[in-house]
Amino acid sequence: MELREKALKLIDQYIKNPNLKKHLLATENLMRHLARKYGEDEEIWALAGLLHDLDWEITKETPEKHPLIAVEILEKEGFPKEVIEAIKKHNHLQGFIPETKLEKALYTCEEMTGFIVAVALVMPNKKLSEVTVERILNKFKEPSFAKGVNREIILKAEEMLGLKLEELAEITLKAMQEISEELGL
Numbered sequence: 001m002e003l004r005e006k007a008l009k010l011i012d013q014y015i016k017n018p019n020l021k022k023h024l025l026a027t028e029n030l031m032r033h034l035a036r037k038y039g040e041d042e043e044i045w046a047l048a049g050l051l052h053d054l055d056w057e058i059t060k061e062t063p064e065k066h067p068l069i070a071v072e073i074l075e076k077e078g079f080p081k082e083v084i085e086a087i088k089k090h091n092h093l094q095g096f097i098p099e100t101k102l103e104k105a106l107y108t109c110e111e112m113t114g115f116i117v118a119v120a121l122v123m124p125n126k127k128l129s130e131v132t133v134e135r136i137l138n139k140f141k142e143p144s145f146a147k148g149v150n151r152e153i154i155l156k157a158e159e160m161l162g163l164k165l166e167e168l169a170e171i172t173l174k175a176m177q178e179i180s181e182e183l184g185l
């Protein structure tokens with residue numbers, strides 16, 4: 001079975017919340033774009049994005065196990081090692097240090113998708129097509145807006161990957177607009 005197909009089956013099995021599924025699809029396409037930018041393996045990077053929060057719902061009561069349960073599941077299912085390592089290290093609360101470019105990208109960039117969802121939801125028609133990079137950057141400076149998004153981690157993309165906030169916002173917005181129908185935004 002193709003790995004993406006296998007990944008989608010696992011997502012259906014472990015994730016009920018449609019918004020979480022959308023977060024995974026958005027992160028998948030963002031990671032694909034980032035891989036393209038850095039000349040890395042798009043399929044590997046996309047898979048890491050797609051599966052990174054696979055155990056979110058099953059670790060709800062035990063957040064200290066996120067994403068270690070996902071790691072166990074994915075090892076059992078035979079997913080590539082670099083995908084599993086990146087997923088393992090993406091939760092900054094675990095204290096792992098991301099080392100490869102893939103690990104650094106997932107670690108610093110995935111929360112930008114959630115931030116852009118929040119920006120879209122305050123637009124007049126709640127559409128991604130109404131969102132601009134300027135708007136994202138302005139909202140990013142408002143500490144009370146989408147408070148749950150950890151700006152510090154996102155800003156680390158610059159030192160870890162040489163990726164400026166503006167460029168990350170641009171790439172993420174484009175990646176999400178491409179699949180706006182699937183995202184329902």
Ligand SMILES: [Fe+2]
Nearest residue numbers: 023052053110
């Ligand atoms: Fe996530």
